[in-house]
Amino acid sequence: MTPVRVAVVGGGIAGLAAAHRLRALLGPTAVITVVEQSDRLGGKLRTVELAGVRYDVGAEAYLNRRPEAAALVAELGLADGVTHPTSARSTVRAGGVTRPIPGRTMLGIPADPETVAELLSAEGRRRVAAEPGLPPIRLDGDLALGPLLRARYGDELPDRLIDPLLGGVYAGSVDGLGLRATMPPIAAALDAGASSLTEAAAAVVPPATGAPPEPVFGTLRSGLGTLVDALARSADLRLGVPVRALTRRAHGWRLHLGAAAPGHEPADPVLDVDAVVLAVPPPAARRLLDGVVPAASAAYARVEMASMAVVALALPPGTDLPGTSGVLVGARERRADGSPYAVKAVTFSATKWAHLDAVVVRGSVGRHGEPGALRADDDELVRLVRADLAELAGVSAAPIEQAVTRWGGGLPQYAVGHNDLVADIERAVAAEPGLAVAGAALHGVGIPACIGTGDAAARRIAAHLRAPTTG
Structure with a gap:
């Protein structure tokens, strides 16, 4: 039997996780090819040698x-x-003073107003303390995070704590992000009946027990490049090869490879495969899906x-x-x-x-x-x-x-309505046999979330390839 052939476009952590899971699900005879336009794998994971130590200069x-x-x-x-x-301890520069980041908050939203008091002026403390007594929040759909926070707390708490925390995750402003995609536990608590942000935070922030907390983060002593290297063993690698177009075939997909320079025909112009995982940033996904899955392309175009x-x-x-x-x-x-x-x-x-x-x-x-x-x-x-x-x-x-x-x-950037945007992308792609998407634009920008999208994409592709053909 001819071995199945799968292309993973994008060699970041989501694409590599997809290739690894595809190898596990499809077995050693499957031909799995990771096509990456740059000359290195890992995407936002990058480990360098600095002063004799392996040091992460992307996600750490x-x-x-x-x-x-x-x-x-x-x-x-x-x-x-x-x-x-x-x-x-981690600290934050708040009002010109560096102070410890307080505990018992959900990305800066306090379960108890007293926990953030040291970061605020007297007026800022008054606004935070008064938030539970404001008219109840009625969450219908999504909300812009910045206006909601400023209406409930004033400007100090968002500017001095919540914005720096979210900026560390998204490199974006609190005023440009949506509530449901960036703070899903808070949104869920509001959906469940919490009437204020303070009540919502109290519902999701664990109570202090006095026991040593579980580690929030983990990494590898040898750098996260070690994870990249281990995952890369699952696939054939094509580095420095851009994918300029994606087209359907009667059974499967065709990748058109190489830069589309005028008058220059790439040496290896196409790669024909049974299935494709697109694990690329939104601009590339928009371009590759244009004319193939136009609804998904249009949705990707809205991600800044x-x-x-x-x-x-x-x-x-x-x-x-x-x-x-x-x-x-x-x-x-x-x-x-x-x-x-x-x-x-x-x-x-x-x-x-x-x-x-x-x-x-x-x-x-x-x-x-x-x-x-x-x-x-x-x-x-x-x-x-x-x-x-x-x-x-x-x-x-x-x-x-x-x-x-x-x-x-x-x-x-996870703006207002981001979850609906992702649902539109995944619904449109799901209608195309042998195609799946993964990456940081979908369900979270962190490493675990990206791995999760790669794993889910691989399982979707494996299920398609294993399904009996009809007709």
């Missing part, structure tokens, strides 16, 4: 409380290499993207760092001279991760719709991050090594 950890990443790491035999953050950069600095041995894991910085925070910070977050990696045997820190730069410091070249970007590091933490040592990694259009 996965959410440990979701099962997908931890289960995949164990399945691949990598569990012995897992580590968790130290007990160092944010760009960001990670500036990694290795400082001289012995350089003192704060005893915290890092600091988040809201968009409205200002330096002493009144200028905006270049960074939205600084991570004191050497403090956060005990396995890193070097004084390494990283600054994250870039917010949706606000390119700001991203316009600067690499040297200037390093200078700006160093200036922020000095002002935020008093750390002014010159780096002994540095690395700037840019993620252009790398993070999808």
Whole structure:
């Protein structure tokens, strides 16, 4: 029998997870090909050598409380290499002062107004304390998160805590995000009858027990590139090969490969397969699905993207760092001279991760719709991050090594109605035999969520290929 052939377009974590699951489901004879337009795998997972240590300059950890990443790491035999953050606290720059991020909140929405009191002025505390007494929230469909929060709490809590927390996840502003996709537990509690945001948070935030908390995050001591390398063994790899078009065949799909340069015919123009997983960012998905699944293409076109950069600095041995894991910085925070910070977050990696045997820190730069410091070249970007590091933490040592990694259009924005948009995409794609989609634009931008979409796409494809043919 002719072996089944499946193409996975996109070599990020979602695509690699799909290829791995396809291999497990379809067996060793299946021909599974990962086609990636860049010269490297991993997408937003990237591990580099910095000052003699393996250091992640993209996603640095996965959410440990979701099962997908931890289960995949164990399945691949990598569990012995897992580590968790130290007990160092995270902080936030709020009103010009750096303070610990309070506990018992859901992405900054407090279960108890007292937990956020230190971050706020007297008027801000009054607004938060008064929120449970406001008219009940009636959640009909989705809501814009920013206007809801500002109407209930005023500006201080969103600007000083919720926006920095969400900015760390989406590189976007609280005012451009939707409630249901970014805070589904809060939305579910409101649907279930909670009348206020405070009541909704109290319904979903676990009560303090005094017991040591479960680790929130996990990573690999050798860097998340190790996970990428392990997954890559499941498939044939075609790196540096763009897919310029996707068309249906009588039985299966055809990928048209190579750049469509005028007058230039690619050396290997097509790849014919029985099924395809598209695990690419929304702009590429929109283009490839245009004319094939137009409803899905149109939905992908509505997903906006944010760009960001990670500036990694290795400082001289012995350089003192704060005893915290890092600091988040809201968009409205200002330096002493009144200028905006270049960074939205600084991570004191050497403090956060005990396995890193070097004084390494990283600054994250870039917010949706606000390119700001991203316009600067690499040297200037390093200078700006160093200036922020000095002002935020008093750390002014010159780096002994540095690395700037840019993620252009790398993070999808979960705007109002995002869940309905995803439902439209998945409904349209489900009507096409042998086609599935995966990636960060669907059900979450974190590593576990991306793995989950890749796994689901693989199972859909395997079920199609195993189904008896009729007619």
